[in-house]
Amino acid sequence: MSQAGPGSSAEPCTLVIFGGSGDLAKRKLVPAVYNLLLDGVLPPNYAILGLGRKPLSDEEFRASSRDGITKHSRQKLADEKWKDFERRLFYLSGSIEEPQIYHDIKTRCEKIEAELKLPGNRIFYLAIPPTSFAPACEGLKQAGLIQATGNKTPFSRVIVEKPIGHDLASAREINSTVGRVFHESQIFRIDHYLGKETVQNLLVIRFANSIFEPIWNHKYIDHVQITVSEAEGVGTRATYYEEAGALRDMVQNHILQLMCLVAMEPPYSLDPDVVRNARIDVLRCLQPIAGKDIEKFVVRAQYSNGKIHGTEVPGYRHEAGVRPDSTVETYVALKLFVENWRWAGVPFYLRTGKAMTKRASEIAVQFKDIPQILFNINPAAPQAPNVLTLRIQPEEGLSLRIMSKQPGSRTQTHPVEMHFKYGDVFGAPSPEAYERLLLDVMAGDASLFMRRDAVEASWAWVTGILDGWNAHGTKWLPEYPAGSAGPVEADRLIQNDGRAWRVL
Numbered sequence: 001m002s003q004a005g006p007g008s009s010a011e012p013c014t015l016v017i018f019g020g021s022g023d024l025a026k027r028k029l030v031p032a033v034y035n036l037l038l039d040g041v042l043p044p045n046y047a048i049l050g051l052g053r054k055p056l057s058d059e060e061f062r063a064s065s066r067d068g069i070t071k072h073s074r075q076k077l078a079d080e081k082w083k084d085f086e087r088r089l090f091y092l093s094g095s096i097e098e099p100q101i102y103h104d105i106k107t108r109c110e111k112i113e114a115e116l117k118l119p120g121n122r123i124f125y126l127a128i129p130p131t132s133f134a135p136a137c138e139g140l141k142q143a144g145l146i147q148a149t150g151n152k153t154p155f156s157r158v159i160v161e162k163p164i165g166h167d168l169a170s171a172r173e174i175n176s177t178v179g180r181v182f183h184e185s186q187i188f189r190i191d192h193y194l195g196k197e198t199v200q201n202l203l204v205i206r207f208a209n210s211i212f213e214p215i216w217n218h219k220y221i222d223h224v225q226i227t228v229s230e231a232e233g234v235g236t237r238a239t240y241y242e243e244a245g246a247l248r249d250m251v252q253n254h255i256l257q258l259m260c261l262v263a264m265e266p267p268y269s270l271d272p273d274v275v276r277n278a279r280i281d282v283l284r285c286l287q288p289i290a291g292k293d294i295e296k297f298v299v300r301a302q303y304s305n306g307k308i309h310g311t312e313v314p315g316y317r318h319e320a321g322v323r324p325d326s327t328v329e330t331y332v333a334l335k336l337f338v339e340n341w342r343w344a345g346v347p348f349y350l351r352t353g354k355a356m357t358k359r360a361s362e363i364a365v366q367f368k369d370i371p372q373i374l375f376n377i378n379p380a381a382p383q384a385p386n387v388l389t390l391r392i393q394p395e396e397g398l399s400l401r402i403m404s405k406q407p408g409s410r411t412q413t414h415p416v417e418m419h420f421k422y423g424d425v426f427g428a429p430s431p432e433a434y435e436r437l438l439l440d441v442m443a444g445d446a447s448l449f450m451r452r453d454a455v456e457a458s459w460a461w462v463t464g465i466l467d468g469w470n471a472h473g474t475k476w477l478p479e480y481p482a483g484s485a486g487p488v489e490a491d492r493l494i495q496n497d498g499r500a501w502r503v504l
């Protein structure tokens with residue numbers, strides 16, 4: 001097996017989690033570090049310092065972490081490993097608005113590092129609302145907690161969670177705030193989709209095989225569909241979601257990044273900046289959608305009452321915490337073009353929604369129809385085209401639809417699917433995105449993180465649509481019943497081009 005990427009170069013460090021008593025830390029971050037330990041890829045020496053408003057002792061933080069691991073970890077809690085892990089968990093309570101806390105962080109880090117003989121490398125994870133980034137960054141700087149980049153060890157790195165802004169201007173502001181204190185090479189902006197195994201596999205599929213790249217262009221590809229469908233509704237996140245909506249929450253970051261991986265040119269090396277440059281070039285080639293085109297190319301909708309897996313789900317406007325006249329979209333479908341030589345004229349159809357029929361994320365590359373000769377002479381019964389589908393979740397894998405002869409004396413064709421499932425080939429479930437991403441930060445590898453220019457380029461494109469929506473105003477959005485595959489308006493968007501969404 002050939003290998004590229006970090007892992008082995010992850011360095012001993014202290015992970016300081018701002019928002020340490022929050023949901024992300026409990027469900028994702030602490031379990032991710034624990035799984036890295038079980039997989040034997042964590043550096044031998046490390047510590048986690050949770051930081052939060054909630055008053056917790058180290059013991060209580062350890063108990064809550066144990067609970068989080070029991071409930072959310074990919075791998076089961078193993079008692080002998082837990083013992084060593086537990087003694088490396090610490091907690092500090094206080095308000096990040098108060099300058100004193102930063103001195104407390106410093107004293108605490110120094111104490112832990114002396115105790116565990118850690119070299120003083122620190123990773124600050126900002127799992128807090130963006131409004132708190134400024135005090136957090138300034139506080140860290142004032143307390144002398146940030147090492148200059150020239151001085152390579154010990155290192156200081158910061159991980160920034162989404163949302164990075166709600167439009168281009170606010171994204172720039174956040175980037176400037178963090179950038180005033182940390183050098184770009186110290187900043188790791190998370191887009192957890194980039195840490196997903198199947199998403200990383202995209203690069204391998206494209207560039208570790210010889211058969212795809214020659215046909216990966218407008219001459220052979222008819223169109224691309226990217227779907228991220230979620231069965232969950234807005235749940236308990238209405239306050240955040242009312243300010244976000246599907247375009248900001250999913251398209252601006254995750255889905256555009258998936259698109260970049262599908263559409264990018266081959267990078268000349270796996271150097272983080274070379275890969276990131278290749279991805280950002282796609283964003284720079286996106287045809288803007290503005291003015292009248294918005295209605296033609298973008299559909300937004302909201303879920304209404306319905307049933308998901310047999311359970312009644314209230315419509316979005318009836319969810320707790322949602323304004324009864326909310327016009328926030330829970331679904332968005334759009335068509336876009338990448339204006340470059342490779343992709344000229346190839347539509348990319350993207351769609352994402354909450355409270356849909358099922359959880360299913362995939363990228364489907366549909367190839368052009370064969371000529372209407374030989375096996376395709378009947379225009380009333382066209383041959384099914386070849387489709388390469390990368391399933392991101394669940395059931396990560398890949399399938400290729402090809403035409404085959406149906407057994408029998410007559411020559412009749414039949415579409416067949418060749419499937420590859422990660423689970424079948426590699427056994428154990430793939431690591432969670434946060435595992436890979438945290439390990440990369442420990443190794444200082446920023447390939448799977450968003451550089452400032454990429455965040456801003458994607459906001460610039462999305463803000464064009466948001467501005468159009470704002471200028472237009474609306475009192476009502478098209479609806480789709482919870483548990484369905486989306487609104488009819490989205491079907492029309494693609495049907496007008498003589499195509500159809502893939503069945504979820």
Ligand code: BG6
Nearest residue numbers: 162192230232249250254361393
């Ligand atoms: C988050 C969004 O970034 O991604 C959520 O804020 C969404 O609204 C989630 O549910 C989806 O992530 P995943 O990994 O479950 O597909």
